[in-house]
Amino acid sequence: MTAIPRLLVAAAGIGFLAACAPDSGSKGSTTGAAAGAGSGIALTGAGASFPQPIYNKWFSDYAAAKGVKINYQSIGSGGGVRQISEQTVDFGASDAPMSDEEMSRAKGGPILHIPTVLGADVITYNVPGVPAQLKLTGPVIADIFLGKIKKWNDPRIATLNPGAALPNSDMLVVHRSDGSGTTFIFSDYLSAVSPEWARVVGKGKEVKWPTGIGAKGNEGVAGQVKQTPGTIAYVELAYAKQNNLAYASIQNAAGNFVQPTLETIYAAAESAAPNIPANTDYRISIVNAPGANAYPIASFTWLLVYKNPSDPAKARLLTDFLRWALTDGSAAARALDFGPLPPAMAERLKARIDSIAPGSGT
């Protein structure tokens, strides 16, 4: 058990040395926390690669605006959870909420989940002669990825798409081979719409795929789809938009077919928000949200921070940044195809950020 963190710490690279260094003499100036590190890095974080584009943008904007440098390493959600648990970074980032068991093992006390932006998966495909915006429903998607629908002209797809010239060709499912938040969102959605999927496969950042082949990264999946006629796959919305992939309209819980856009994933968060209890810890899923215009395969991504950080200077820097990200950061998020949080939710989150107070760290 001890060997794994040891190996990981070794692998995590020298970037974290600043964070690992004992926090001596940090009560000087406002950037006192950076005093120990010659590079001027005030905070270090590590974790999810899915929101890396927006986080990098935020950190560079924030450094320009406030002069506080934040170093972020996208080593994956699993790594982010382990690093924050071991207290080798000031904050972690994850596309999947931590389990109770993982939270209980964090060395620095209680961990707060702070949702930052919304992401979504799109269903992309390559079928010669079939235009964009193929219509699909949750159960149909689940059966495709379960390997039960094998042909493109399957009656269940044909009835959803009258008039589309569906060929009598085999369907090839392409999924992610590497663990990813994209897969977590997708399997979370399929578990919500298909009892069989929930029973046979379940949700996770890596799952046991019943059919298809695996490709590495969004770019690997997208490349495979472009290269192979007859393929169907899921990729992250931001990636699909920036690469002009064809994607499907998906029937949501209200019965409407919706396109994945910033508005529809925002609608998903907005329609799910009233159902979030006041005392939530924000480890919440918004797949298959109830809104009329809600896109069903959407999710939050989270920053993981300690409720009682041991270093007061860093705690202040971190909470300042979080408040900034929830207000001033939303425009940048939109520009990079990440959905900003609904304002009401951002307001509620600020109270939660205010509750972060330096403590003994248990």
Place this chain on the structure above:
Amino acid sequence: MRTEGTAAAVAPAAPPARAGGFSLAEEIVGKAVGDRVYIAVITGFALMVPLLLILIFWEVALAGWPAMRQFGFSFLTSSEWDPVRGQFGAASAIFGTVVTSILALVIATPLALGVSIFLSEYAPRWLRQPVAFFVDLLAAIPSVVYGLWGIFVLIPLLREHVVPFIRDTLHLGVLPIFSGPSWGNSVFAAGIILAIMVLPYIASVSREVLLAVPRSQREAAMALGATRWETIQKAVLPFAKSGIIGGIILGLGRALGETMAVTMLIGNKHEISASLFAPGYTMASLIANEFSEASGDLHLAALMAVGFVLLLVALIVNAVARWLVWQVGRAAAGGAR
């Protein structure tokens, strides 16, 4: 033993004084502090490498132990890899690693031998250097570039031309190894890309070994009336055999551990299929794919256990290869020489 050899190399002209139970090495070491320090330092360096290997083995085994304890022998025999339910078995990855590596060697060895025989025996002098340079250059291409080339060139080529040719023109589709649906991403594609990647290693070593075969060896065969081909076949190749096998082993090591190019082409499916056209998995690509996002302790331990198995497979393969080289070396010493 090592100490003696080193000392002898330092002072080759010294008389062989072994009287009084003192070896030459001990005598020299006794005289000069510098020599003693030098020997200590290089011995330290020499020991550091095996020590490092043992440490890696130890750490990986330790980290993988929870998975090995939980699944026992079924970790090696089961293909069930389900991170959601915490079920891990590496059989499909072990199978894929071994099959792609063998396939790579089967394709690459004849090609590499052809290149090296041509370069050492037939090629005109002006052609030798440029061709050797380009073959060696293959080793310098990053594996991700091989992977991209595989996705955009090799796989469409396999899907649209090679597979239909094998099945429809040669009518080999009835054989189990060529059966089943083919999408391009397959054990076959991974084997071909690995073959291209290991080819320069085998070719380069073989060429050097063939060039090192003494001229007298060839002249003697010629003098007995052998044709050029007979000379190569009966006099040159047997002499160079152990070196060539060494080159093949080097290539095999590369094939076993290759990650990026393979994971881009093999389809990453936990499945053992008789068909070469079916997707599969390898141990190295499994670790590369899942390590960064593995969150459960057991999942991490299972990946570490896969790493341990990969180390073991590499060790076994190398041991077998050493044994082969040794056997061949003995046969060559008794026969061709």
